[in-house]
Each structure stands twice: as structure tokens, then as C-alpha cells.
Amino acid sequence: xxxDINKVVIKTSLTSCFGSRFSDVEGATAFIEELAxxxxxxxxxxxxxxxxxxxxxxxxxxxxxxSIMLERCTASGSRQVFAFLFTGNLLGLSERPTYxxxxxxxxxxxxxxxxxxxxxxxxxxxxxVAQRYHDVTGHILSLILxxxxxxxxxxxxxxxxxxxxxMQYRIGHGTQKFFLPMSRQxxxxxxxxxxxxxxxxxxxxxxxxxxxxxxxxxxTLLDRDKLFxxxxx
Numbered sequence: 205x206x207x208d209i210n211k212v213v214i215k216t217s218l219t220s221c222f223g224s225r226f227s228d229v230e231g232a233t234a235f236i237e238e239l240a241x242x243x244x245x246x247x248x249x250x251x252x253x254x255x256x257x258x259x260x261x262x263x264x265x266x267x268x269x270x271s272i273m274l275e276r277c278t279a280s281g282s283r284q285v286f287a288f289l290f291t292g293n294l295l296g297l298s299e300r301p302t303y304x305x306x307x308x309x310x311x312x313x314x315x316x317x318x319x320x321x322x323x324x325x326x327x328x329x330x331x332x333v334a335q336r337y338h339d340v341t342g343h344i345l346s347l348i349l350x351x352x353x354x355x356x357x358x359x360x361x362x363x364x365x366x367x368x369x370x371m372q373y374r375i376g377h378g379t380q381k382f383f384l385p386m387s388r389q390x391x392x393x394x395x396x397x398x399x400x401x402x403x404x405x406x407x408x409x410x411x412x413x414x415x416x417x418x419x420x421x422x423x424t425l426l427d428r429d430k431l432f433x434x435x436x437x
Contacts, residue, residue: 207243207316209236214245217268217316220292222336231330238326243318254295254307254315261298263317267291270313271385275393276305285394287348288386290374297341310385355396358435363395364405365435368415372425381424388420409434 208214218236219226226232245268248254254265257276267289274286274295286305289295295307327334354366376382384391392402409415414431416424425431 207240207245209240213268213314214316217266217292221266221294221340226336229336230332231326232333232336234330235326235333238322239316239318242322243316246315246317248309248313248315250309250311252309252313254309254313255303257304257306258302261296261300261303261320263319264294264296264323265307265318266316267293267295268314268316270315271310272313272315273308273310273386273390274305275308283393284396285390288371288390288394294340294344297344310390360395360397360401361405361408362435362437363397364391364402365409365414365431367391367395368409368423368425369428369432369435371423372428380426380428381422384421384423 209218218239222229222232246254248270254272255261255263268291270290272289272293272295274289275283276286277283288310289307296303298304323337327337354363358366371384372378372380372382375384386394388402388406389399392399395402397405406415406417409431410417412434414425414427414434416426418424
């Protein structure tokens, strides 16, 4: 369906993606007008693929609602989860002719689909919009590097503590109680550990009174400061 840029949820996702002062950037109005004409709003059910590995990389996407997981599978059947994405995150970034990973929904989701050609056309006319876009992609790269550092330097249970702190910020928006849309296996594949290790990690954090688990998906951080101290040991 066509993009109604006056919808609150679309405004929210674009603001989250490009920043609250994006409207002040030279060319931002033209960019938004191009989105209204050229971009599409796509609804997806839980478990649908936004795109699959080796599909042509013709689009970038901005989630409006829902949760999306980036994954890649090997010929032997093993899987690596690269990221969990939410409202306002960018996905589909690729300079290659095909995507090198898949994007799968964890919940019912709605995404804004934008052609790369439209982005290039706007960027060529409005360098300030292009710079803001590159600032966003640069931030994504820094987050990836932070994740690689955590994966390489921390124990399995510390990685899990980091993950929960990150999810509290991104999903809970600072509240102590939040809902995890991903499964324990998804978390294990993201953190580079077995399902059993991930389960033991949750049990340890619960036993140490750092978290409360009301279900596999409902988490409460009981002592955020101590959880942070544990993650940074």
C-alpha cells in the first residue's frame, strides 16, 4: 500500500531512524515527499521473511511496528543471528547485488519499503540528507563493533547480562519490566552459545536475584546496577 506520511506510527519510525531534528536538514522535506510517492507500507505476519539471503538487494526497510531478526544459515544447518531490530531501525543495507543474510519477523510487523534507487536520487540532490543517512549507518557499524567486543571479551553469562541491559533500553525504554519477542534459541544463536548455556545463564541471573522471569518472554530487572556490574567484570 502507498505510504501515508501523516500517520503517527510512520512519523515515529522516521523520527526514530533519522533523528528528531531531521526536518531541519536541507532536503528533508523533499525526501519525505519522495517517500510518500515512492515508498510502500508492507504488513508481515510472524515468521514471514522481509527478504531472504541471496534475494536481490533492491530495497532498504524501516520497521514501523514489530520485531525483526537478521540471520544467516550455513549449508550444514547451523545459524548465526546478527541482530534484533525494532521501530526505526534500518535494515537491508548492502552494497552487494544480493543480500548476504535474511530478515525474519519475530512478531506481526509493518515495515516501510524504500527502493535504493530512490534513496540514491535524493542523495544526489540533497547532500545533507545523504550525510544524515550515513550518520545513521555509521552508528549501526559502531553498535556492531561493540557487539563484537562483548562477544570476544566476556563470558557467556556476562554476554547474556549485556543483552538484557540492551533489550531493557531498546524494548523497555528504561522500564525494569519488558517482553522479549525472541526465543531462547534465538538469543543463544545471537550470543554465540548453546541453548543449554543460555538457559543456565537465565537461571543463574534469576538465582542471584538480578532478574525475575515471569515467563520465557517476560523479564524484570530487579537490580539494574548490580546486573551492569556483573556484565562489566
